[in-house]
Amino acid sequence: MTKATYLEAIRQAQHEEMSRDARVFIMGEDIICNVFGTTTGFVDAFGVERVRDTPISENGFIGAAAGASMVGMRPIVDATIASFLYPAMDQIMSIIAKSRYIYGGQASLPLVIRTCLFYGNSNAAQHSDRPYSMFMNVPGLKIMVPSNAYDMKGMLKAAIRDDDPVLCFEDSTCWTSKSDMPDDPDFIIPLGKGEIKREGTDISVIAVAGAVPLALKAAEVLAKEGISIEVVDPRSLVPLDKPLILKSVRKTGRAITVDPAHQTCSAASEISALIVEQAFDALRGPVLRVATADTHLPFSPAIEKALYPTVDRIVAAARTLVGAAQPVSA
Amino acid sequence: MTDLPNDRSLEKYRRMLRIRHFEDRAEAIHAAGEIPGALHTYAGQEASGVGACIALRTDDYMVGTHRSHGHPIAKGAKLRPLMAELLGKATGICKGKGGSMHLSDFSIGSLGETSIVGSGIPVAAGAALGSKLQGNDRVALCFFGDGATNEGAFHEGMNLAAVWKLPAIFVCENNGYAVSTPAHSAVPVKDIAERAKAYAMPAIIVDGQDVDAVEAAVTEAVERARTGGGPTLVETKTYRYADHAVNMGRILLDRGDEVDEWRKRDPLTLYRARLTEAGVAAATLDTMEQEVADEVADALQFARDSAYPEQAEAFDDVFVDRLPIPDYLTA
Numbered sequence: 001m002t003k004a005t006y007l008e009a010i011r012q013a014q015h016e017e018m019s020r021d022a023r024v025f026i027m028g029e030d031i032i033c034n035v036f037g038t039t040t041g042f043v044d045a046f047g048v049e050r051v052r053d054t055p056i057s058e059n060g061f062i063g064a065a066a067g068a069s070m071v072g073m074r075p076i077v078d079a080t081i082a083s084f085l086y087p088a089m090d091q092i093m094s095i096i097a098k099s100r101y102i103y104g105g106q107a108s109l110p111l112v113i114r115t116c117l118f119y120g121n122s123n124a125a126q127h128s129d130r131p132y133s134m135f136m137n138v139p140g141l142k143i144m145v146p147s148n149a150y151d152m153k154g155m156l157k158a159a160i161r162d163d164d165p166v167l168c169f170e171d172s173t174c175w176t177s178k179s180d181m182p183d184d185p186d187f188i189i190p191l192g193k194g195e196i197k198r199e200g201t202d203i204s205v206i207a208v209a210g211a212v213p214l215a216l217k218a219a220e221v222l223a224k225e226g227i228s229i230e231v232v233d234p235r236s237l238v239p240l241d242k243p244l245i246l247k248s249v250r251k252t253g254r255a256i257t258v259d260p261a262h263q264t265c266s267a268a269s270e271i272s273a274l275i276v277e278q279a280f281d282a283l284r285g286p287v288l289r290v291a292t293a294d295t296h297l298p299f300s301p302a303i304e305k306a307l308y309p310t311v312d313r314i315v316a317a318a319r320t321l322v323g324a325a326q327p328v329s330a
Numbered sequence: 331m332t333d334l335p336n337d338r339s340l341e342k343y344r345r346m347l348r349i350r351h352f353e354d355r356a357e358a359i360h361a362a363g364e365i366p367g368a369l370h371t372y373a374g375q376e377a378s379g380v381g382a383c384i385a386l387r388t389d390d391y392m393v394g395t396h397r398s399h400g401h402p403i404a405k406g407a408k409l410r411p412l413m414a415e416l417l418g419k420a421t422g423i424c425k426g427k428g429g430s431m432h433l434s435d436f437s438i439g440s441l442g443e444t445s446i447v448g449s450g451i452p453v454a455a456g457a458a459l460g461s462k463l464q465g466n467d468r469v470a471l472c473f474f475g476d477g478a479t480n481e482g483a484f485h486e487g488m489n490l491a492a493v494w495k496l497p498a499i500f501v502c503e504n505n506g507y508a509v510s511t512p513a514h515s516a517v518p519v520k521d522i523a524e525r526a527k528a529y530a531m532p533a534i535i536v537d538g539q540d541v542d543a544v545e546a547a548v549t550e551a552v553e554r555a556r557t558g559g560g561p562t563l564v565e566t567k568t569y570r571y572a573d574h575a576v577n578m579g580r581i582l583l584d585r586g587d588e589v590d591e592w593r594k595r596d597p598l599t600l601y602r603a604r605l606t607e608a609g610v611a612a613a614t615l616d617t618m619e620q621e622v623a624d625e626v627a628d629a630l631q632f633a634r635d636s637a638y639p640e641q642a643e644a645f646d647d648v649f650v651d652r653l654p655i656p657d658y659l660t661a
Contacts, residue, residue, distance in 0.1 A: 025463060049462075049463060050463070052494075054490070055486075055489055055490060055493060057486035057489060057490060059452060059482055059483055059486050060452045060455070060483065060486025060487050060489065060490045061452070061486075061490060062452070063449070063451075063452025063453055063455070063456060063483065063486075063487065064452050064453075064455045064456030064459055064487075064490055065456060066452070066453050066456055067393075067441065067452065067453035067454060067455060067456020067457040067458070067459065067460065067470070068456040068457065068459050068460040068463070069456075069460075070441050070442075070453070070456070070457060070460075071391065071441070071456075071457045071460035071461065071464075071468075072460060072464065073459075073460045073463055073464070075456075087482075090446060090449055090483065091449065091452060091453075091483075094444070094446045094449055095442075095444065095446075095449055095452075095453060099442055100647050100648070100649075100650075101427055101647045101648055102424060102427060102428045102432050102442075103423075103424050103427075103428055103432065103434050103436065103442060104422065104423065104424035104425030104426070104427050104428060104647060105425065105646065105647040106423075106424070106434065106435075106436035107436065107441070107442065108650075139648045139653075140648050140649065142649070163650045164649045164650055
């Protein structure tokens, strides 16, 4: 057991899977110079055929990953920053998500698209997006949003071995967080299995990606006030661990969904709807969302940070919810 | 020009006949309401598809377009699953989930007939990359129209294939129109082939009505690709007789006598004349045509006799594992 950061977990997962399976290769913009440190030493280990710098052409190389996967390769695409997926929407939505279906199961697209949620650092609207919920709206894409290094490594290894296309959203606010890492080369966390990150009895806080550490901090604050928070981390949004979420809400009777995405049609919205549809009878109050306001992210740090979910906003929502609580009729 | 007559020449004629008969039949039953959705026919372009595909091996890859009937037939696909797909049947090549715009038979190397214009081009580049990484000598050929060459996907795919020297062949079937928009009003260069210069890519312009000429051009491109010489752009000058899609009404501007002019150079008529000149008996060609007509009739009968997919099938092949079926469909 050695500690590793979230970024190191990405490097380890890729390195181990590329060592294990010659069909796995990685490509993207500036892989060789290794912008974020997730491909350190890869060219020496695997050579330039399997570690490919691409021209700036996201639709082209993400589409090429689709083609390569269809003929038996298992590409990892590093799309650097989440907003860079937008030029590739054609290939992601029309080819990658739909080919297996539209050709009646003849096509198989085992590929991973990695991209970073790069928000909260004064990079303005075009570099601060958290777009995973947009992709939840199209069937055919698995979506992972790990919140710590341990989950990242286990889930990314699972994603690379998965026969379906997976979008891996990497939350930059988690980059430096560390976990103890198992030595087992087959350490895998299957997609679709969430985790209770903290047990509690009063409110279930279902948090996404970088909101999980915030929810855990909020739980510490609230514990001192006698409010017991259960923090639920779905870890992947597609597939979504609905039983885990519903079980927790049935236990606590209250729910807050926390999500760095824009509020409208966010993952938080979908999870809230799930709870209301399937656990309404257990609820002692409204399901509250703590998400990012429906405005673009401004450059100025004076007005950017307050727009995202914060510990204070989660604490305030919990206090409101407990205060507004109605007893469940017997 | 290839030697005539030989089995290969007769096979080219047979495949062109298959496309023409298959589509004539499809158009008739579409008009009668037996085929749902839109039908984009390939009639007029048969020499382009067959000439290109006959230059490939069975294990080479091919990516096509929404005008998807001709390409898989040209590559050697069986007709029964194609016709069943047009009728939306479970025995269809895509299990009734692709339809007329997506007749893709992976068993003959087809990797998709995609209906988003230009979207197959990066996929073909990626298949070629797969061959390169696997160290085999398979090539990937991509069909697209003149309209697709205005898409970003065309330029990104061409660029990627060129800088990585991928074994790809880009076949632009220039039929002069993007839906209703004439190429001369949407493409600033005289020939699509000129666009290859920007990628330092060799380009060949060929008479798309002459199946032998197309085969020769694509064979040159395939040899270059297979031996590490990188991609080629082949532009086939061709024409589609029908409107963009047969159930969309008259959305094409009046083409005057243009269609009749092109019909004078119909690829099947031209090739039949060439085969006859080379000594193939008319009876041989008539027999072949009857065989093809029977084959199409058999395919249609098979399609008609086939069952529609079960409702649950709508939830299969979204992922490897079937999705749960919602309550409103099971109650």
